Amino acid sequence: MVRRHELIDQEWELLALLIPRAATGRPRVEDRRVINGMVYKIRTGISWRDLPERYRPWQTVYTRFRRYAIDGVFTRALQQIQARVDAAGDIDWLVQIDSPIIRAHQHAAATGRKGGGTGDEPDDHALGRSRGALTTKVHLACDGQGRPLALLITPGQRHDSVCAQALLDKIRVPRTGPGRPRRRPDHVVADKAYSSRGFRNYLRRRGIGHTIPEKTDQQRHRQHRGSRGGRPPGFSREIYRRRNLVERCFNQLKSFRSIATRYEKTATSYEAAVTLASFLLWARSV
Template sequence: MRRHELTDREWELLAPLIQRAATGRPRVEDRQIINGMVYKIRTGISWRDLPERYGPWKTVYTRFRRYALEGMFTRALQQVQAYADEVGDINWLVQIDSTVVRAHQHAATGRKGGSTGRTNRNDHALGRSRGGLTTKIHLACDGKGRPLAILLTPGQRHDSVYARPLLERIRVPRTGLGRPRCKPDQVIADKAYSSRGFRAYLRKRGIACTIPEKADQMQHRRSRGRRGGRPPAFDRQIYRRRNIVERCFNRLKGFRGIATRYDKTATSYEAAVNLASFLLWARSV
C-alpha cells in the first residue's frame, strides 16, 4: 500500500457498494481507481496530474463523477456508521458547527444559473463573503469527532438557519430490523445557534441541548422580568467538549482537496467530503 491509498480494511468496507457491469470491455481495477480518487482529494492536485499508476485520469474522473451522482460515497458513509452503531461505538453527544472553505478560481469558472446563463453565486453552494467566493460546510459529529451529517451552503449563510436541516440529515441505518436512528441524546453548539426557535425545535423532539445564551438575548429576557421566563439550562462541563467538532474539521481539512474547494459542482465537492468522512470512520472502527 502506497501513501494516500486505501488500506485493506477500508477497501473491504467499500468494495461491496461498487456496481460492476456484467458485459463490456475490460475495465481498470476498481481499487486502483478509488485509490486515485483518494490520492486526488488528499493532495488537492488536478485530475490531469494524477500519477499514471492509477490509470487514465479521465477514467478516474468519470467514475468519480458517476459515483457522486449515484450517491455511492453517501451510502458508504452510512454503512460504516451502521456498523459502528451495531457494536455500540457511536457517542450520541452530538456537536454541530460550520467552517468556511475558500473556493479556488477553478471552482468558480462554471456557468451559474443553469441554461439561462444568469449569474447566481448561490448555485453549487458558492457564495461571496469577506474571503471572496466561499462554501460553508455545516457538520454534525458524534462525541468521538466523526462526521454524522454534512450540509453545504454558500459561505455567507448564517449557521442557525441550517441547524434544523443539518440535524434532520442524521440518519444511521440499522444492520438488522428497525428504523434508522435520527435522534441524538444531546446537542452541543455555540452561541450562533442560540435562538428560541431552535431551542423549541429541540424540546419538541425531546433532545437535550447545551447552547450558551447570547448577551443581547440575556439582557432582553431580564428586562422583561417575570415574563422573560427562566434562563435556559447550561452545563459548562459538557460545553467544554465542544472542541471535538473543531478537531473533526481539522482532520477533514487535512485533505487538501477539502481545505480548498476545486470542484465546480456542489455534488462533486459533497462527494469528496463524504469520501473523506468515510475514511475517518473506517480508520476508527
C-alpha cells in the same frame, strides 16, 4: 504494496462491497486503483489531469467519481459503516455541530458565476460571497468521538442557525437488523451562533437535550421582560467543554487539501469528496 495516500486493506474491504459493478460491457479498470486515484486527488488537491501514471487514465477516475457522486455511493458507504459501529454500541450520541468557511479556488469559482444547477445541483453551486471572496460552508454534525455523522454544503454567507435543523435532519444511521434508522441525538452541543428560540424549540419538540450558550443580547432581552421573559436555558460547562471534538474533526477533514480549499466546480462533487474523507475517518476508527 500500499503507497502514500492509498487505501489500506481494511479500508478497501469496507468499501469494496458497496462499489456498483456493471453486469455487461468491456472489462473495467480495477476498482481499487480507481478509488485510490480519487483518494490521492482529494488528499493532495491536484487537478484530475495531473494524477500519477499509476492511476491513469485520469478520465476514467474522474468519470467514475462523478457517477458515484451523483448516485450517492459514498453517502451509502458512510451510512453503512456508521450502522456497523452503531450496532457495536460504539457511537456516542452526544452530537456537536459547527461549520467552517472554505475558500473556493478560482477554478471552482467560475461555475458559480455562470449558469444554473441541474437536477439535485443547486443553482449557485453552494458558492457565495463571504469575507470578500467566493466561499462554501460545510455544516457538520459529529458524534461524541469526533467522527462525522452528517454534513450539509451551503454558500459561505449562509448563517449557521438557519441550517441547523436541516443538518440534524440529515443524520440517518441505518440498523443492521430490523427497525428504522437512528435519527435523533441524545444531546446537541453548539456555540452561540446556534442560539435562537426557533432552534431551541425544535430540539425540545424532538426531545433532544442541548447545551448552547445564550447570546448577550438575548440575555438582556429576556431580563428586560422580567417574569414574561421566562427562565434562562440550561447550560452545562462540563458538557460544553466537549465541543472541541467537532473542531478536531474539521482539522482531520482539512488534512485533505481538496476539502481545505474547494477546487470542485459543483456542489455535488465537493460534497462527495467530503463524504469520502468522512468515510475514511470512520474506517480508521474501527
